[in-house]
Amino acid sequence: MEQAWFAEGHDSFGLMKQAAWQMAQHIEQLYEQKYLKARASADHKVYRRNACQQRASIWVGKGNNGGDGWLIAYYLQQAGWEVKVIAVGYAAEDLDTDYQVEIANKVDKHDVLSDAKQAQQIALSAKVNYQRFEDSGTNQSELKGINWQADIYIDALFGIGLDRAPEGVYEQAISAFNKVTQSNDALAIAVDIPSGLVASTGQVFERIAIQADVTLCLIARKFGLHTKDGMDYSGSVIDIPLIPTQSSNSAATLVTVAHALNARRQNSYKGSYGHVLVIGGNRIDGSQGMGGAAILSANSVMATGAGKITVACHDAFHGALLTSLPDAMTIDLHDKEGVKTLIKDASVVTIGMGLGRDKKAQALFISYVQAAITEKKPLVIDADGLYHLASLQMSREHPHKHELIAQLRQHSMDHQVCLTPHSGEAARLLDKKINIVEDDRLTAIKQCANTYGGDWVLKGAGSLVLEQRILEQKGSQAHIYVCGVGNAGMATAGMGDVLSGVIAGLLAQKDLEDEARCLHQSVLLHALAGDALVNDTDYYQHNSSLLIGQRGLQAQDMPVAIRHVMQLITNKN
Numbered sequence: 001m002e003q004a005w006f007a008e009g010h011d012s013f014g015l016m017k018q019a020a021w022q023m024a025q026h027i028e029q030l031y032e033q034k035y036l037k038a039r040a041s042a043d044h045k046v047y048r049r050n051a052c053q054q055r056a057s058i059w060v061g062k063g064n065n066g067g068d069g070w071l072i073a074y075y076l077q078q079a080g081w082e083v084k085v086i087a088v089g090y091a092a093e094d095l096d097t098d099y100q101v102e103i104a105n106k107v108d109k110h111d112v113l114s115d116a117k118q119a120q121q122i123a124l125s126a127k128v129n130y131q132r133f134e135d136s137g138t139n140q141s142e143l144k145g146i147n148w149q150a151d152i153y154i155d156a157l158f159g160i161g162l163d164r165a166p167e168g169v170y171e172q173a174i175s176a177f178n179k180v181t182q183s184n185d186a187l188a189i190a191v192d193i194p195s196g197l198v199a200s201t202g203q204v205f206e207r208i209a210i211q212a213d214v215t216l217c218l219i220a221r222k223f224g225l226h227t228k229d230g231m232d233y234s235g236s237v238i239d240i241p242l243i244p245t246q247s248s249n250s251a252a253t254l255v256t257v258a259h260a261l262n263a264r265r266q267n268s269y270k271g272s273y274g275h276v277l278v279i280g281g282n283r284i285d286g287s288q289g290m291g292g293a294a295i296l297s298a299n300s301v302m303a304t305g306a307g308k309i310t311v312a313c314h315d316a317f318h319g320a321l322l323t324s325l326p327d328a329m330t331i332d333l334h335d336k337e338g339v340k341t342l343i344k345d346a347s348v349v350t351i352g353m354g355l356g357r358d359k360k361a362q363a364l365f366i367s368y369v370q371a372a373i374t375e376k377k378p379l380v381i382d383a384d385g386l387y388h389l390a391s392l393q394m395s396r397e398h399p400h401k402h403e404l405i406a407q408l409r410q411h412s413m414d415h416q417v418c419l420t421p422h423s424g425e426a427a428r429l430l431d432k433k434i435n436i437v438e439d440d441r442l443t444a445i446k447q448c449a450n451t452y453g454g455d456w457v458l459k460g461a462g463s464l465v466l467e468q469r470i471l472e473q474k475g476s477q478a479h480i481y482v483c484g485v486g487n488a489g490m491a492t493a494g495m496g497d498v499l500s501g502v503i504a505g506l507l508a509q510k511d512l513e514d515e516a517r518c519l520h521q522s523v524l525l526h527a528l529a530g531d532a533l534v535n536d537t538d539y540y541q542h543n544s545s546l547l548i549g550q551r552g553l554q555a556q557d558m559p560v561a562i563r564h565v566m567q568l569i570t571n572k573n
C-alpha cells in the first residue's frame with residue numbers, strides 16, 4: 001500500500017513525518033488517560049509524578065521504524081516533553097552529531113539520505129537527548145542508560161521489516177525494555193507493531209518481543225496483531241490510517257461484529273428451520289468413548305435455532321444425550337442403512353465429533369460422506385472426520401483415497417462443505433509438522449483449501465476463516481477472515497464440538513440471509529458467546545447471570561451464551 005502511494009508521487013519522508021506527528025498526538029492523549037485522569041483518584045504516587053514534566057524514553061532501531069521513533073522524540077520535545085532516545089544497534093559514529101557535513105557530502109554525490117537517517121538528523125539537530133544501548137554480553141545487570149525513569153516508553157526498534165529472530169544487543173534491548181516498563185508500571189507503546197512480532201504471521205521468535213500496552217498501527221492493520229501470539233503482545237490497537245487504502249488489497253478481513261439476523265416469520269413451523277444430522281459420539285470396543293462430543297455439538301445446533309435434530313451416535317450414549325437434550329431424535333451410529341436414510345432427509349450433515357479413529361469408524365466416515373455427497377447435502381467435517389480425511393490423503397494403497405477427496409472437492413463447488421481443523425489437525429491434513437502450520441497460519445489455511453476444496457476454519461487464538469466465493473465466470477476466489485473476538489477461556493475440551501454445532505445450526509436455517517449463515521459468521525458467533533461468558537461489557541448488556549470468567553469456562557456453558565448472542569443480534573421488528 002505504501003509503495004502504491006509513493007508510486008503516485010507522494011513523498012515517503014513526508015509520510016514518515018505525518019506518521020510520527022500523529023503518533024506523538026496519540027501519545028499525549030494516552031499520557032493524559034493514564035496519568036492526568038488518575039489525579040481524581042487517591043493514588044498519590046501518580047499525582048506527584050504528574051507534578052513534573054512528562055518524560056518519554058524512545059527506543060529506536062536502525063530501520064524506518066526507528067526513523068518514526070526519532071521523529072516522535074523530536075515532536076514530543078517540541079511539545080515540552082523531556083525525552084531520551086535509546087539507540088539500539090548504533091555504532092558510536094552513527095550518532096556523530098555533525099550531520100550537516102554528511103548531508104552536504106551525500107547531496108554532492110547525488111545520493112539520497114534514507115528516511116530513517118533524515119529523521120535521526122532532524123532529532124539530533126534539535127539536540128534531542130540520546131544514549132547508545134550498549135551490548136552488555138550476558139550480564140543484564142550492567143545495562144546502562146535505562147535507569148532514567150520515564151512515564152512512557154516507546155518501542156521503535158523494529159516494525160514490518162523484522163525478518164529474523166532478534167539476537168545479541170537487540171534481544172537484550174527487548175528484554176530490558178520489558179523489564180523497565182514493568183518495574184516502573186509505565187505505559188509501553190509500540191510503533192506499528194511490537195518489536196519481535198512478525199507482522200505477516202503473528203509469530204514471536206522464542207518469546208523475545210516487546211510487551212506493549214498499546215500499539216499504534218500505521219496505514220493498515222497487520223495480520224500478525226490478531227492471530228497466534230499477536231494478541232498476547234500488542235495490547236490495545238489504535239489505527240493511524242495515514243493514506244487512503246483499498247480493502248481489496250488486504251490479505252484478510254478482521255471481523256468483530258456479527259451480521260444481524262432477521263426475526264422469524266410468525267407463520268412458520270419446525271420444518272422452516274432445517275433438520276441437522278449430527279454423526280459422531282462413538283464408543284470403540286474396549287475404550288472410553290466420546291459421547292460428549294456429539295452431545296455438545298447437538299446442544300449447540302439447537303441453541304442457534306435450528307428446527308430439528310437427529311444424532312447418530314453409539315447406543316451407549318443415547319440415554320445421556322436425551323437427558324441433556326430431550327429435543328433430539330437418536331439413531332445407532334452403526335445402523336448404516338438407517339443413517340443413510342436420515343441423510344436424505346437432513347438439511348445439513350455434520351460428522352466427525354468423537355467418531356473414533358479405527359478402521360470401522362473410517363468405513364462409516366467414508367460411507368456417510370459419500371451418501372451426503374450423493375444426496376447433495378451441505379457438510380461440516382470436524383475432529384475424527386478430519387483425521388480420516390488426512391489418512392485417506394496420505395495412504396497410497398487405500399482404494400478410496402483420491403475418490404473421496406476428489407468427490408468432496410467437486411461437491412464443494414456447488415454445496416457448502418466446511419472443514420474445521422485446529423493447528424494439529426491441519427498439520428496432519430497437510431502432512432507437515434505442527435510448528436510449520438503455527439508459524440504461518442495464513443499459508444496453512446490456503447494450502448488446506450487448495451488440497452481439499454471447501455470452506456475452512458483454522459481454529460485457535462484469532463481463528464482464520466477461508467471462504468470460497470463462487471464467481472460468475474467459472475471458478476472461485478478465496479477470501480480470508482480473521483476472528484477478532486474470543487478468549488483463552490475457550491481453550492478447553494469440547495469447544496470445537498460446540499463450533500461444529502453452531503456452523504451446522506446456522507446453515508440449516510434457510511430463512512436467514514446468506515451473510516448470516518456463512519462460515520465466518522458462525523466462527524464469530526461462537527467466539528462472541530465465549531466472550532459473553534467472561535466479559536462484563538456493554539455489548540453483552542451486563543448480563544451478569546452469564547458471567548463465569550476464563551478459568552473454569554466449559555463447553556457445556558456455551559449454549560445459553562449462544563442463545564444470548566443470537567438474541568442480541570436479531571433485528572426486532
Ligand SMILES: NC(=O)C1=CN([C@@H]2O[C@H](COP(=O)(O)OP(=O)(O)OC[C@H]3O[C@@H](n4cnc5c(N)ncnc54)[C@H](OP(=O)(O)O)[C@@H]3O)[C@@H](O)[C@H]2O)[C@@H](O)CC1
Pocket residue numbers: 002012013015016019020061062063064065066068115157158159160161162163164165166167170191192193218
Ligand atoms: N517508508 C516510509 O515512509 C514509512 C515507514 N514507516 C515505518 O517503517 C517501518 C518499516 O521500516 P523498514 O522497512 O525499514 O523496517 P524496520 O521494521 O524498521 O526494520 C528493518 C531494520 O531492522 C533490521 N532488522 C530486521 N530484523 C532484524 C533482526 N532480527 N535483528 C537485527 N536487525 C534486524 C534491518 O536490518 P538488516 O536486515 O538490513 O540488517 C533494518 O535495519 C514500518 O513498520 C513503519 O514503522 C512509517 O513511518 C510510515 C512511512
Ligand SMILES: Nc1ncnc2c1ncn2[C@@H]1O[C@H](COP(=O)(O)OP(=O)(O)O)[C@@H](O)[C@H]1O
Pocket residue numbers: 383422459460461462463485486487488489490491492493494495496497498499526
Ligand atoms: N485462546 C483462544 N482464543 C480464542 N479462541 C480459542 C482459544 N482457544 C480455543 N479457542 C476456540 O475454541 C475452539 C476449540 O476447538 P478444538 O481445539 O477443536 O476443541 P475440541 O477438539 O476439544 O472440541 C475453537 O473454536 C478455537 O478457536
Ligand SMILES: [K+]
Pocket residue numbers: 065155156157158159190191192193194195
Ligand atoms: K515497533
